[in-house]
Amino acid sequence: xxxxxxxxxxxxxxxxxxxxxxxxxEREAVIVAVxxxxxxxxxxxxxxxxxxxxxxxxxxxxHALAARLPxxxxxxxxxxxxxxxxxxxxxxxxxxxxxxxxxxxxxARTSVAALLAHGRPLAELRTAIVCDxxxxxxxxxxxxxxADRDIRAIARxxxxxxxxxxxxxxxxxxxVIARMMALANLPIDFIxxxxxxxxxxxxxxxxxxxxxxxSLVELPPDVxxxxxxxxxxxxxxxxPTLLGGFSRCLALAADAHRHGVAPIVSHALxxxxxxxxxxxxxxxxxxDVPVGLGPHPALxxxxxx
Numbered sequence: 023x024x025x026x027x028x029x030x031x032x033x034x035x036x037x038x039x040x041x042x043x044x045x046x047x048e049r050e051a052v053i054v055a056v057x058x059x060x061x062x063x064x065x066x067x068x069x070x071x072x073x074x075x076x077x078x079x080x081x082x083x084x085h086a087l088a089a090r091l092p093x094x095x096x097x098x099x100x101x102x103x104x105x106x107x108x109x110x111x112x113x114x115x116x117x118x119x120x121x122x123x124x125x126x127x128x129x130a131r132t133s134v135a136a137l138l139a140h141g142r143p144l145a146e147l148r149t150a151i152v153c154d155x156x157x158x159x160x161x162x163x164x165x166x167x168x169a170d171r172d173i174r175a176i177a178r179x180x181x182x183x184x185x186x187x188x189x190x191x192x193x194x195x196x197x198v199i200a201r202m203m204a205l206a207n208l209p210i211d212f213i214x215x216x217x218x219x220x221x222x223x224x225x226x227x228x229x230x231x232x233x234x235x236x237s238l239v240e241l242p243p244d245v246x247x248x249x250x251x252x253x254x255x256x257x258x259x260x261x262p263t264l265l266g267g268f269s270r271c272l273a274l275a276a277d278a279h280r281h282g283v284a285p286i287v288s289h290a291l292x293x294x295x296x297x298x299x300x301x302x303x304x305x306x307x308x309x310d311v312p313v314g315l316g317p318h319p320a321l322x323x324x325x326x327x
Contacts, residue, residue: 033293056125164185167185210230231256
C-alpha cells in the first residue's frame, strides 16, 4: 500500500491529580495522520520527567517522514522499519509506527493486533484498576495502588482482589525489605520499582516479588538479561511511549515469556489514540495477565476533548 501525505497537530488536555498522575496537571501530544490508500493515526505524548524525548522530537520526526514520501508499505515489518529509520525518539517512533500500521491494517481489513501477533490476538483484555481509596475498588479483581496510599484499607475493601503496588522508586534502599515485610501478608503480585536501581534487589530473597517499569528505559541489555533470570522478578511493565513503540515492547515481551516473567502493557497517560494503540499491543502480546489499561481516573479530560 502507498502513503502519500502526512499531517500533524499539537493538542493539550488537562489531567486530574489521581493515581500515577500527581506530578502533572496537563498533557501535550502530537497527533500524526498518514494518508494514501488508507488513513492511520498515531500519538506522540512524551511524559515530562520520564520520557527521554520531547514534543519537538515528534514534530521533527513528522517532517522527516514527510521528506521520504511517497512510500510503499509492502509488509507490517516495512512500516516498523520506516519508523525506526526516521527517528530514534521513543514517543515519536511509537506514533509513526501506530499511524503506519493503522493505515496498513485498514487497507488489509484487519487489526493492528492481528498484524503484530504470532498467533491469534486476544479478543478481550483483563485489566488492573487504579485505586486511590477504598471507594474506588468496585468489584475489581486486580488493583494497582500507589505506595503512599492506605494500602491496607484498600485491600480490606476488595478482599478478593490481587494487588500491585507502585512505589515509583520512592522507598529508601535500606528500608525496602522492612516495607515489604510489613505488606507481605497481603495478596500482592508485585511491587513496581520499589527504589532506585531496583534490579539490584533481584539477587536477594525478597518478601515480595518486584516488577521493573521505568528502569527498562535505561537498563543495558546484559543487566536486563540477568534480571530476567531471577525468580524474584514478577513482571516487566511495558509502556510503548517510553520504550519506543511496538517492536521494542514485543521484543521485551518475548524475553519475558521465555523466563516466565509477565509482560504487562500499560500506558503513559496518553490520550485516546495512544491508549488505543497500547490496547492493540496488549492484544498482540496475548499474555494471560491483567494489563495496565483499565479506565484511569486522571484521564477524563483526555476523552472529553
